[in-house]
Amino acid sequence: MRNLLDLQKQLLPDLIEVFKKRYTILHHIAVSRVVGRRTLASSLDMTERVLRGEVDFLKEQGLLEADSAGMRVTASGMKLLEQMEPMIKELFGLTDLEERIRGIFGLDQVIVVPGDSDVSPYTKKELGRAGAAVLRKQAVKDGVIAVTGGSTMAEVANHLTPSTQLKGNWFVPARGGLGESVELQANTIASTMAKRASGQYRLLHVPDHLGEEAYQSLIQDKTISEIIEVIRSASMIVHGIGEAMVMARRRKVDEETKAKLLADGALAEAFGYYFDRSGVPVHKMPTVGLRLEDIQRTETVIAVAGGQSKGESIAAVLRFGHENVLVTDEAAARGILQHADEQEQD
The missing domain is CATH 1.10.10.10 (Winged helix-like DNA-binding domain superfamily/Winged helix DNA-binding domain)
Incomplete structure (x- = not known):
């Protein structure tokens, strides 16, 4: 061809x-x-x-x-x-971008859609459509699918449709809720996905950001501990990726922690962890939900994130080395490769 x-x-x-x-x-x-x-x-x-x-x-x-x-x-x-x-992927040069990213980061699959979701709502919708297609294809029968929040994940939920593989799945939030609009919280996205896929869901009604004392108290509650156990047994994780300082501001992180994140070189945030440019976790938010060890043993981890501004952040999370599939857009893909080239030169 x-x-x-x-x-x-x-x-x-x-x-x-x-x-x-x-x-x-x-x-x-x-x-x-x-x-x-x-x-x-x-x-x-x-x-x-x-x-x-x-x-x-x-x-x-x-x-x-x-x-x-x-x-x-x-x-x-x-x-x-x-x-x-x-x-179309050949015409837009996307096939080459997909193969290069897949090879550099050792991923099973990379899907790149045209455009830049930072500036085009249509590109973000297409990210959602592509993410939903991968989720349907990768799902195992009667599995548990943990999902994070955010606008891109909301688009994935909006484009999900029923399939035989998804019907018996449980959709759960990967973590507690952020202090943001309800429609972008993981609970809402998990329930939307379940309804659209004819699956089932369980919700986690706790704040995302907890002090240690509150955290220890909550996990003693039987209802909370049961849902946490389900979340941590997930066979698939579908998550977004954020820029470290943008996410810190969204989570209303205190100034001392922000200064520490900057000093430690935090570039990216995913599932409550902050990563530096080499993919090393440098900070963890005290949150109820998935832990690093849960992510490391999950069968399938799918990242859905795009936008020119996130290229470096996505590359940092890919360096962590526990993603199986990346769904991104052309602008982010070029940023990822630029970051990879700079890393190699260093």
Whole structure:
């Protein structure tokens, strides 16, 4: 396929551009599920006149349908998008990025979606769609799936659909709740995933950030200790990755701890741990939920994170060495490789 694409680029460069444009339109509508033409034109930075012509063509091919609510991709369109994915990855140079990251960090699989989720809500939705697809594929029957919070994980939950493998699974929060909007907390995401996947869920109704005395008291409670035991038996962990200082601010960490994180070179945060650029955990928040040893023995660990700003943070967590699958976007992937190159030069 690569040789054919190279020939097309040389002999029919205009055709390749048309191909990319129509794929992008179809893909954006698929990710949005239903969208109006004006909204789509604005998102794609395309005039409504140009978009109207392309939409009419796609409707004639039976790939799109429209009503008063907006445009949506037909079953034929969804099938075509799925068939086109390997070719699109080649066209956008994503296959090479995936293979390079997989080789450097020893991962089982890397999935890179086009764009930068820092600036494009569509890219973040596509991260969610890709993350949900991996979760469905990797799930084992009657397993326990622990999930963290955050906006990217919320998108994964929104794109999850029922499957035979997921039906008997239990979805649980990997940790207590953050002091943030309810829809982004791990409890909410676990319950949403369970409902969308026709699975079951259990929740952990405790604060994320605890003092040692409060922590010791809570784990003595039978109800709390039972759910913690379930969480720590997870066969799969699906989590996001954050920038260390951004997460410290979100968690309202005290100034002394922030200063220590900076002094220790903390770059990334995942599942309550802060990591330096070599992937070494330099700080742990006193939280109820997953421990480092639980993560190290979990069968499948899937990270879903993107955005140009997170490239270095994602690389730091990958250096920790216990991820199996990474789902990221193009901007973050390039940042990850840049960080890897700098590490090698050091």
